[in-house]
Amino acid sequence: MINIMEVAETNKMVEQENLDVRTITMGISLLDCAGPDLSDVCDRIYRKITSYAKDLVSTGEEIAREIGVPIVNKRISITPISLVGAACCHTPDDYVQICRTLEKAALRVGVNFIGGYSAVVSKGMTPSDELLIRSIPKALSCTEHICSSVNVGSTKTGINMDAVRLMGQIVKETAELTKDTDSSGCTRLVVLCNAPDDNPFMAGAFLGVTEPDAVINVGVSGPGVVKYALESVRGESFEVLCETIKKTAFKITRVGQLVAQEAARRLGVPFGIIDLSLAPTPAIGDSVADILEEIGVEKAGAPGTTAALALLNDQVKKGGVMASSYVGGLSGAFIPVSEDQGMINAAAAGALTIEKLEAMTCVCSVGLDMIAIPGDTKASTISGIIADEAALGMVNQKTTAARLIPVVGKTVGDHAEFGGLMGHAPIMPVNRFGCEDFINRRGRIPAPLHSFKN
Amino acid sequence: MKKCIITVVGKDTVGIIAKVCTYLADARINILDISQTILSGYFNMMMIVDVSDSVKSFDTVVSELEEVGDSIGVKIKCQREEIFDSMHRI
Numbered sequence: 001m002i003n004i005m006e007v008a009e010t011n012k013m014v015e016q017e018n019l020d021v022r023t024i025t026m027g028i029s030l031l032d033c034a035g036p037d038l039s040d041v042c043d044r045i046y047r048k049i050t051s052y053a054k055d056l057v058s059t060g061e062e063i064a065r066e067i068g069v070p071i072v073n074k075r076i077s078i079t080p081i082s083l084v085g086a087a088c089c090h091t092p093d094d095y096v097q098i099c100r101t102l103e104k105a106a107l108r109v110g111v112n113f114i115g116g117y118s119a120v121v122s123k124g125m126t127p128s129d130e131l132l133i134r135s136i137p138k139a140l141s142c143t144e145h146i147c148s149s150v151n152v153g154s155t156k157t158g159i160n161m162d163a164v165r166l167m168g169q170i171v172k173e174t175a176e177l178t179k180d181t182d183s184s185g186c187t188r189l190v191v192l193c194n195a196p197d198d199n200p201f202m203a204g205a206f207l208g209v210t211e212p213d214a215v216i217n218v219g220v221s222g223p224g225v226v227k228y229a230l231e232s233v234r235g236e237s238f239e240v241l242c243e244t245i246k247k248t249a250f251k252i253t254r255v256g257q258l259v260a261q262e263a264a265r266r267l268g269v270p271f272g273i274i275d276l277s278l279a280p281t282p283a284i285g286d287s288v289a290d291i292l293e294e295i296g297v298e299k300a301g302a303p304g305t306t307a308a309l310a311l312l313n314d315q316v317k318k319g320g321v322m323a324s325s326y327v328g329g330l331s332g333a334f335i336p337v338s339e340d341q342g343m344i345n346a347a348a349a350g351a352l353t354i355e356k357l358e359a360m361t362c363v364c365s366v367g368l369d370m371i372a373i374p375g376d377t378k379a380s381t382i383s384g385i386i387a388d389e390a391a392l393g394m395v396n397q398k399t400t401a402a403r404l405i406p407v408v409g410k411t412v413g414d415h416a417e418f419g420g421l422m423g424h425a426p427i428m429p430v431n432r433f434g435c436e437d438f439i440n441r442r443g444r445i446p447a448p449l450h451s452f453k454n
Numbered sequence: 455m456k457k458c459i460i461t462v463v464g465k466d467t468v469g470i471i472a473k474v475c476t477y478l479a480d481a482r483i484n485i486l487d488i489s490q491t492i493l494s495g496y497f498n499m500m501m502i503v504d505v506s507d508s509v510k511s512f513d514t515v516v517s518e519l520e521e522v523g524d525s526i527g528v529k530i531k532c533q534r535e536e537i538f539d540s541m542h543r544i
Contacts, residue, residue: 001502002459002535004489004490004491004499004500006538006541007500007538008461010537010538010541011531065516066512067534068531068533251541254541255540257540258537258540
């Protein structure tokens with residue numbers, strides 16, 4: 001039987017260490033909403049989302065009350081819209097109309113984001129993919145609850161450099177159209193390589209075509225819990241350190257597993273995966289950077305940071321895998337700058353640079369995330385950073401991403417405010433040397449060799 | 455049987471258990487086990503209860519227990535047992 005110490009431990013995690021379930025994300029396939037008439041397609045999309053997800057938010061709140069653990073976000077991921085709109089969208093504005101429909105559906109069911117205003121173009125772009133991509137700046141500027149992603153490469157296909165070049169311009173245009181709010185449109189736009197089909201986390205969530213009609217995916221969190229657990233093993237060996245992280249990750253993930261199974265049962269939708277993540281928030285004590293500092297680096301970004309992060313990421317997976325029946329999504333520690341107070345402090349103190357973050361993305365979940373850069377950064381430079389990140393993912397057979405925010409009118413020394421979970425960030429300097437000639441080449445980077453590993 | 459865990463944390467005072475038990479009896483909630491200890495100077499009590507015959511909804515029990523706690527200056531939580539089982543048992 002459960003004992004009082006175990007109960008007290010669980011409740012301490014929630015009350016003092018920011019334990020929460022970060023998101024219940026319902027995946028909804030919109031493939032059967034496609035058709036030749038735009039307004040019919042919009043009607044079908046609205047009806048399907050609002051019927052499947054009508055009880056998503058209330059069910060999430062109900063479960064949170066019963067188990068006493070907050071479930072921070074209830075979200076929806078959908079089939080990449082470039083596929084759904086391919087037959088009925090003939091201009092970027094047609095896609096924007098679908099985006100407005102999605103916004104209406106998000107408001108109706110009360111979710112905080114719908115992800116999947118997306119295109120998967122890792123090898124080539126169809127005309128409809130390109131129309132969708134060109135519609136992104138306007139679509140994001142006229143909505144608040146829609147997230148967009150573009151997958152520009154994979155280990156199997158190589159990197160679509162035409163898409164990379166285009167995305168540099170799209171990021172710039174999105175920044176310009178949302179300049180009144182510190183270019184916040186870019187916080188909902190991510191460029192991925194090796195994007196998973198079952199990711200519950202924004203901004204990169206979409207429901208891939210390999211997925212069922214509807215599915216429940218859950219993202220867990222809990223950097224604060226890991227940090228507090230590590231405080232009790234200061235100065236101990238790596239063995240003790242790793243065991244502590246593993247045990248803590250197991251406990252955190254079990255909460256996610258319980259929530260996922262309950263949500264799936266109550267909503268009558270199959271359970272998909274748990275995303276084993278350490279997802280920070282700007283709240284004090286909910287930071288991945290704080291864990292790295294607890295492990296022993298003075299500030300995130302100091303020498304040793306990449307190794308500490310690699311260790312952390314691996315132990316989180318090892319502990320979490322056993323706690324869940326199905327694992328997927330991005331699974332790993334997130335290192336967004338603006339959403340993590342420790343990372344914000346490290347960037348402001350000059351300990352953390354984009355180049356160091358790039359190295360860190362080789363050993364953890366995702367990539368260059370929520371990084372504010374000077375508004376006058378060239379589109380080709382942004383494309384260059386995206387290409388670098390995609391290359392890391394392609395070669396290392398992992399998901400990588402770039403979510404960069406060129407904040408219009410601001411430069412190094414300034415600070416950008418995105419609000420809420422998106423947080424705030426100092427503008428980080430970008431290497432001033434250019435890469436136009438590289439980015440202006442046409443075509444794609446071939447897939448890497450899968451043998452002769454070194 | 456539908457088990458829940460009730461926890462009471464706060465400054466020790468006369469009548470905490472009496473108040474909580476009276477409330478549970480009125481709601482027809484059966485107590486299966488009680489344990490208590492002092493953790494970091496605070497009174498900690500845990501009850502395992504069976505709510506299958508409860509005359510009140512889970513939500514009502516949660517909020518009314520909170521009110522009982524407020525009236526005697528302690529924090530009372532009621533959660534389903536599964537959360538603790540999941541986290542602490544393989």
